[in-house]
Amino acid sequence: MKEPNGSNEKSKRYDRQIRIWGAHGQQRLETCKVALLNCSPTGSETLKNLVLGGIASFTIVDGVKVQANDLGNNFLVSANSLGEPRAKVVTELLQELNETVAGSYVEEEPEELINTNPNFFADFSLVIATQLRETEVIKLDEICRQHKTPLLIARSYGLVGYLRTSLPEHCVIESKPDNVVDDLRLHRPFPELHSFALSFNLDTVDDVTHHHLPYAVLLIQAAEQWRSQHGDKSPSNSKERSAFKEIINGLRRCVDGVPVEEDNFDEALKAAFHVWTPYSISSEVRSILEDEAASSLTADSDDFWVLAAALRAFVEQEGEGHLPLEGVIPDMHSTTDLYLRLQRVYKERADRDVRAVEGHVRAILGRIGREPSSIPLEAVRYYCRNARNLRVVRYRTLSEEYGGDSGRGSLLQQALSGESSAPDASFYVLLRAADRFYATHGRFPGSLDHETEADVPALKALAGQIISEMGASGNVSDDCVVEMCRFGAGELHVVAAMMGGMAAQEAIKLITRQFTPVAGSLLFNAVGVTSTVLEL
Secondary structure, three states: OOOOOHHHHHHHHOHHHHHHHHHHHHHHHOOOEEEEEOOOHHHHHHHHHHHHHOOOEEEEEOOOEOOHHHHHOOOOOOHHHOOOEHHHHHHHHHHHHOOOOEEEEEOOOHHHHHHHOHHHHHHOOEEEEEOOOHHHHHHHHHHHHHOOOOEEEEEEEEOEEEEEEEOOEEEEOEOOOOOOOOOOOOOOOOHHHHHHHHOOOOOOOOHHHHHHOOHHHHHHHHHHHHHHHOOOOOOOOHHHHHHHHHHHHHOOOEEOOEEOOOHHHHHHHHOOHHHHOOOOOOHHHHHHHOOHHHHOOOOOOOHHHHHHHHHHHHHHOOOOOOOOOOOOOOOOOOOHHHHHHHHHHHHHHHHHHHHHHHHHHHHHHHHOOOOOOOOOHHHHHHHHHOHHHOEEEEOOOHHHHHOOOOOOHHHHHHHHHOOOOHHHHHHHHHHHHHHHHHHHHOOOOOOOHHHHHHHHHHHHHHHHHHHHHOOOOOOOOHHHHHHHHHHOOOEOHHHHHHHHHHHHHHHHHHHHOEOOOOOOEEEEEOOOOEEEEEOO
């Protein structure tokens, strides 16, 4: 829905999050249609976060009436709503939180809808399934994959939380890693940058210019001196690196034989590692360039893989082993004029790289029978600017993960035997065992107080069966078995709120195609306050 007071009001409303994922990320959120299965605390908390974020619309599927126990763990229902459809009550309250988001509900059990109307899920951008048992979630996974709809599974069970994404693959252009090294190309500067840096004579420039030359210029000049004395080689050990820094210090201006304090030289010393660090393409990006999907293109191939093929052609040809230059430089102690002149050198080279990649894109599109202009220049530029941080995450189906021939038994066995991972891995197995217990007894272990102790050995036996089926050995922790029975499948708001926050975060990653989502099953253990990701 459109913001009633225009884009300016929308910018104010979503200002903080737009600073994180940009206007283009917000636009993706605002066109996203979400289906939520079950609006108990976990689902309600997840959807609340997305509604506040500004998704386009949501539909809640829930067949339960508001009961007394809902009042103790779900903040989106009240005593006045006892006996009313829970889906209706939660929908109305969520719409009060953000009137620009459209909301609707279906008063039906999700399990029934999965079995009787699988096409219901075809029209959504994302399906979020909460508090579903294993058999239903496997069916839903198959349905969502048929409709090419991402599925996010979230669950709270006592003091344990579970989160899992399922779709064939998720391609990320803006992965935004925590630690990024600026793309300055100072190890072997490109010709234009090299010429620009050497155009300054440090002996003759005035003091103002000398104090404000960007550190990239200083490092290239120091590297030129070093390589002329060392056979065109870069510093390769700590002794040589210290000697290189002495060259940098030797370029400072002196007064009465005392070096002058110059901020740009201090920055050059801190950034000196750029000179001796060879350029390399990360293993993650290299695997994308070499991926079969980038080689076996068809007219139906995703734009991401067309661009990856063009990127590979650039690296092999014009780039000479390098990705396109980002064209962005960090802040440097400099005058505005000198900084802008340096920035222009980088931008012009980056634009040239983009044009080269664009040429490959047009040629590839023509070869696979698509309109050569079907991928616009801005999309090529966006891809090139983020080429160093491309990521692809592929997910196995739930039936593959849960099946007896999963082939990941050794990973589960390793997790069960690890000192730090054993409790979380145990809870992963026990959640599945609890669903099998339900399938047999029609209730979860520990849900009847007088049966709690008797349920412990039955649950442990089922857990052992699952471990064996997955080709692993070992046992779940006895303490964890007791805890699972003590939980009685209760849904605590404190855990539901935690899982709702994490689920919404993963949903935003999927919707905006920014940041890298969790690649496996995430287990949150509120007992030990730990989390573990199992890629099984």
